[in-house]
Amino acid sequence: MPIFAFIRPYKLMAVSALLALLLTAGVSLSLGQGVKFIVDNGFIAGSKAQLSDAIFVLMGLISLLAVGTFTRFYLMSWLGERVSGDIRKAVFNQIVTLHPSYFEENRSGEIMSRLTTDTVLLQSIIGSSFSMALRSMFMLIGGLIMLLITSVKLTLFVIICVPLILVPMIIFGRRVRTLAASSQDAIADIGTYAGEIIQNIKVVQGYTHESREQAAFGAEVEKAFEVAKHRVQQRSFLIAVVIFLTFSAISMMLWVGGMDVLSGKMTGGELGAFIFYAIMVAMSVATISEVYGELQRAAGSATRLLELLKVESTILEPKIPQDIQHHHEMVLEFKNGDFYYPSQPNIAALKGINLQIPKGKVVAFVGPSGAGKTTLFELFQRFYDPQQGHIIFNGVDLTLLNLTVLRQAMGMVPQQPVLFSTDVWHNIRYGRPNATDEDVIDAAKRAHAHEFIERLPQGYQSYLGEQGVRLSGGQKQRIALARAILKDPEVLLLDEATSALDADSEYHVQAALKELMQNRTTLIIAHRLATVVHADMIVVMDQGQIVDTGSHQSLLKTSSLYKRLCELQFDRIEKSQAS
Numbered sequence: 001m002p003i004f005a006f007i008r009p010y011k012l013m014a015v016s017a018l019l020a021l022l023l024t025a026g027v028s029l030s031l032g033q034g035v036k037f038i039v040d041n042g043f044i045a046g047s048k049a050q051l052s053d054a055i056f057v058l059m060g061l062i063s064l065l066a067v068g069t070f071t072r073f074y075l076m077s078w079l080g081e082r083v084s085g086d087i088r089k090a091v092f093n094q095i096v097t098l099h100p101s102y103f104e105e106n107r108s109g110e111i112m113s114r115l116t117t118d119t120v121l122l123q124s125i126i127g128s129s130f131s132m133a134l135r136s137m138f139m140l141i142g143g144l145i146m147l148l149i150t151s152v153k154l155t156l157f158v159i160i161c162v163p164l165i166l167v168p169m170i171i172f173g174r175r176v177r178t179l180a181a182s183s184q185d186a187i188a189d190i191g192t193y194a195g196e197i198i199q200n201i202k203v204v205q206g207y208t209h210e211s212r213e214q215a216a217f218g219a220e221v222e223k224a225f226e227v228a229k230h231r232v233q234q235r236s237f238l239i240a241v242v243i244f245l246t247f248s249a250i251s252m253m254l255w256v257g258g259m260d261v262l263s264g265k266m267t268g269g270e271l272g273a274f275i276f277y278a279i280m281v282a283m284s285v286a287t288i289s290e291v292y293g294e295l296q297r298a299a300g301s302a303t304r305l306l307e308l309l310k311v312e313s314t315i316l317e318p319k320i321p322q323d324i325q326h327h328h329e330m331v332l333e334f335k336n337g338d339f340y341y342p343s344q345p346n347i348a349a350l351k352g353i354n355l356q357i358p359k360g361k362v363v364a365f366v367g368p369s370g371a372g373k374t375t376l377f378e379l380f381q382r383f384y385d386p387q388q389g390h391i392i393f394n395g396v397d398l399t400l401l402n403l404t405v406l407r408q409a410m411g412m413v414p415q416q417p418v419l420f421s422t423d424v425w426h427n428i429r430y431g432r433p434n435a436t437d438e439d440v441i442d443a444a445k446r447a448h449a450h451e452f453i454e455r456l457p458q459g460y461q462s463y464l465g466e467q468g469v470r471l472s473g474g475q476k477q478r479i480a481l482a483r484a485i486l487k488d489p490e491v492l493l494l495d496e497a498t499s500a501l502d503a504d505s506e507y508h509v510q511a512a513l514k515e516l517m518q519n520r521t522t523l524i525i526a527h528r529l530a531t532v533v534h535a536d537m538i539v540v541m542d543q544g545q546i547v548d549t550g551s552h553q554s555l556l557k558t559s560s561l562y563k564r565l566c567e568l569q570f571d572r573i574e575k576s577q578a579s
Contacts, residue, residue: 006083006090007126013082017075021131024068025138027061028280029146076131084123091115091308099314100383101342113191114308118301125295133291136284143281150274151266154253168241179231186224193220238292246282253278314342315382321402324409328395331491331521332357332380337389339379349375350544353389357521357537364524364532366565367541373525375544377493380523381410411489413516415496415527417480419468424453424460427468427479431487439486446515447482448508449475474508481512492520496527529569538562 007014092115103111147155197204197213204213257274260266266274337353340346350372357363365373378384379391382398391398398406411431419427428440435443440460444450452475456462468476484492494513510531526532533552540548540555540562548559555562 006086007079009086010079010082013075013079017072017079017131018134020068020072020075021135022138024065024072025135025142027065027068028139029142029277030061031058031065031276072131072135076126080123080126083126084119087122087305088115088119091119091305094309094311097313098311100378101314102311104341104343110185110189110192111308112195113187114304117187118305121301122305129291129295133288133295136287136291139280140284140288143277143284146277147274147281150270150277151257151260153260154257154274154278157249157253157256164245168238175234179227179234183224183227183231186220186227190217190220190224193217242285246285250275250278250282315385315403316399317403318400321405322396322400324393324401324405325395326490329359330356330392331359331394332523333392334376334379335390335392337379337386337391339375339384339386339388341375341384348544350379350386353386353546355539355546355549357523360519360521361536362517362522362524362532362534364526364535364538365541366526366529366532366538366562367547368565370543371541372544373541374495376541377412377495377523377525380491380493381407381412408487409490410493411484411487411491412493413477413480413484413495415525417468417476419464419471419476419479421464421466423458423463424456424479427464428482428486431483431485435486440482443482443486444479446485447478447512449478449482449512452478478508478512481516485512485516490520492517492522494522494524496525496531529566 095111095115144155144159194217197217204210254275257266257271261268261271332355334353334355337350338348339350339353341349353376365376367373379386380393382391382403385399393401393406393409420430424444425437425440428443429435431443432439437460441450444453444460453460453462462470464470464479468479471479524532524535526535526538532538535552537549538552538555539546540559542561547561548555550558556566
């Protein structure tokens, strides 16, 4: 199993745990001989001195067993915690590098389930269940050997019974593994559903759907319970069958062994030792059967994690990245570009795109919803690659540039700003993690955010809540602008940052944007055409194509679509002002 690749760096701890495990198994097997010695030389022989000596040796073995058990348990638990932590980091490191389309096709709740629930299960298995299974296996093998030494005849009963016990283990174990994977998927469904409802709680309550969502969530829980119940049923049946067969065999051995003691064919001590080893073998088999289900469940979790670790990003880094040529006259060029989203391979999001964006200019993209404006921004940041054509950044094809260098050269300010559930310092400093406090404060001032930040309960240390829920829309936008100012990108991408703001907030944000747009190339997705009439170039898009380019005045003459959009918006503004 590839999971062992995560154990390899800690092979010293693993070997030490294995040695401790062998020690405890050896000591446990020695206890049977101690029982034989006590019965034959203490009880039956009637010697108090020999009985005392035997008890003293037995106590020494028990002490050694306790020390070995402590060492084994500590080392295996440490190993489980360490390996599960490494797996969790590896999975997360893989997630943050995957192409965005992966998250369109896979639910975030299921991914989170793999990152949390599956890794916790593996930690339990590696740190506890696997150790128990390995120890029981050693005890089973050692116990069978000692049984053979003690009585070949009685051991035949054990050998005959072992296959009868292993067959149901294998059959039911496979069922448990399949059901375990289904159970984990059901749990992921619950997490996904609950996360979505909690994230959109205002919509749920606004439409008074609390009862409806409670019922729907209850149905998801019941569905998961039914899967889990079936898994538990199979596992319980497996344990019950194994225990019944095991102790039935012990009962038969007791009867045969008792007859041999009565006939003088073996001593009472030998029978006592044999019973001890038989019970040890039985308990080992019972433990293995119980843990086997857990191991099968862990195998399902491991498979899910390894599937995620094997996913390869479709956005690949160049083997030999080229340097950006900052002196190039054209910052961005799109040549003969076609693009289809992976989730919609038959619908062209962009078709026949040819575009040149000069350095230091303000370029606006206008058009109806679904025209492809946001898609262009995503391609410029290389979240996707076009199926046809090339995108050139400062004279170099995007696919030949280091992703980190490319994306550091661009700063995106979306219409709905994304804030993290931390304080103001972290959210602004996300633009440049090594920035000083003075740099952060300066960026906040230039974004017209410093004053309202100072009024927050703890100032820059104020916790903003999930997705910045404690701030207004305008305040969120100014925090996002401060982040972009701190990043100081060569190309600024603005997805109309003022369309959903009130007049006061819009004034502050517009002032911050003027500060941010100075001395850099700025691309603006314009929903409100009044904000881009002074742009150096306006790109009119419709149905994934560029239908016209030019200035505001020239487009009013040459583009019927642009003229119609302007008339619709400006007439609406005049009517609202008149009313």
